[in-house]
Amino acid sequence: MKRVMICEDDLLLAMDLAHEVEAAGSQVVGTFYSSFDAWNAAKVLKPDIAIIDLHLADGESGLSLATHLVEQGCRVIIVSGSSLVHPELSRISHSFVSKPVPAGIIAELTGHR
Numbered sequence: 001m002k003r004v005m006i007c008e009d010d011l012l013l014a015m016d017l018a019h020e021v022e023a024a025g026s027q028v029v030g031t032f033y034s035s036f037d038a039w040n041a042a043k044v045l046k047p048d049i050a051i052i053d054l055h056l057a058d059g060e061s062g063l064s065l066a067t068h069l070v071e072q073g074c075r076v077i078i079v080s081g082s083s084l085v086h087p088e089l090s091r092i093s094h095s096f097v098s099k100p101v102p103a104g105i106i107a108e109l110t111g112h113r
Helices: 011-023 035-045 062-071 087-091 105-109
Strands: 003-007 027-032 049-053 075-080 095-098
Touching (some): 003 011, 003 035, 003 062, 011 027, 011 049, 035 062
Parallel strands (some): 003 027, 049 075, 075 095
16 A cells, blocks of 8 residues: 655645545555645655645745655655646656646556556
């Protein structure tokens, strides 16, 4: 079972993502609204996959969190409501999903379809 960390500051979207992750057969190990909290928790939780919004409660911090997690061997899925893709994302391996997140895409990206 894959361990998934959700980093999203929109409570309803975070809940929807968690539901889809669990319905796909993975375990949500934590939901975080700021990169600071997610960064610290990742050391202990050691997620296989992180679903990250680029704009979290502590600002435009999702990119640095994603970079850190990729360096730790975590697979990253970026979710963003912005159609402008941050140029720094080209430096890390990731999947990208536009908001609103289409039904079934999280299951597909976490390897359950």
